[in-house]
Amino acid sequence: DIxxxxxxxxxxxxxxxxxxxxxxxxxxxxxxxNWYQQKPDGTIKPLIYYTSNLQSGVxxxxxxxxxxxxxxxxxxxxEPEDFAMxxxxxxxxxxxxxxxxxxxxxx
Amino acid sequence: EVKLVESGGGLVQPGRxxxxxxxxxxxxxxxxxxxxxxxxxxxGLEWIxxxxxxxxxxxxxxxxxxxxxxxRDNAQNTLxxxxxxxxxxxxxxxxxxxxxMGMDAWGQGASVTVSS
Numbered sequence: 001d002i003x004x005x006x007x008x009x010x011x012x013x014x015x016x017x018x019x020x021x022x023x024x025x026x027x028x029x030x031x032x033x034n035w036y037q038q039k040p041d042g043t044i045k046p047l048i049y050y051t052s053n054l055q056s057g058v059x060x061x062x063x064x065x066x067x068x069x070x071x072x073x074x075x076x077x078x079e080p081e082d083f084a085m086x087x088x089x090x091x092x093x094x095x096x097x098x099x100x101x102x103x104x105x106x107x
Numbered sequence: 108e109v110k111l112v113e114s115g116g117g118l119v120q121p122g123r124x125x126x127x128x129x130x131x132x133x134x135x136x137x138x139x140x141x142x143x144x145x146x147x148x149x150x151g152l153e154w155i156x157x158x159x160x161x162x163x164x165x166x167x168x169x170x171x172x173x174x175x176x177x178x179r180d181n182a183q184n185t186l187x188x189x190x191x192x193x194x195x196x197x198x199x200x201x202x203x204x205x206x207x208m209g210m211d212a213w214g215q216g217a218s219v220t221v222s223s
Binding site: 001034036038042043044045046048049050053055056087089091094095096097098099100101 | 142146151152153154156157166167168169200202204208209210211212213215216
């Protein structure tokens with residue numbers, strides 16, 4: 001199985017700040033990397049697929065990049081609704097696996 | 108509007124079985140892979156498995172392959188998760204999701220609690 005290591009696990013940040021969350025795969029995943037946001041009520045929102053493609057309706061302040069084993073999610077200027085949990089997921093090979101999550105919280 | 112609605116969750120005794128359903132609407136259900144993901148209390152997301160359009164291919168996470176069975180009824184636009192030999196470790200919120208580009212639509216989740 002491909003292991004996904006996400007960092008940091010917790011990220012205190014301020015409104016308007018630029019933040020980056022990292023995700024490292026245990027082997028190359030050829031850009032097959034997706035990002036999700038989960039709110040405290042459990043609602044899961046897809047953000048990005050195939051490394052850098054925004055899902056429909058996702059604001060342009062979200063962006064993704066990476067290659068090989070190393071990927072990142074960047075939020076260019078934090079809005080109040082962005083404080084949530086974020087998960088990466090690889091779908092290069094079965095079984096699909098998620099990172100352990102990053103809690104983006106207000107500083 | 109794409110909509111996925113899980114049902115069938117609840118309290119179940121250890122060792123028993125439970126079947127979850129996921130009703131899909133707002134898209135052509137039989138054109139998409141579909142999957143299940145769960146989240147234990149206070150934990151991260153765990154992928155359970157996915158099924159292709161005509162049910163000819165089903166993939167599972169290895170640790171759940173002998174306990175869980177994914178199926179679908181394209182005529183009813185419904186995805187299923189049959190869970191057997193449930194234990195306390197299976198207590199979680201169970202989400203269904205559509206799976207073309209990543210998992211691009213999610214249900215609100217169904218809560219399953221395994222306890223005597």
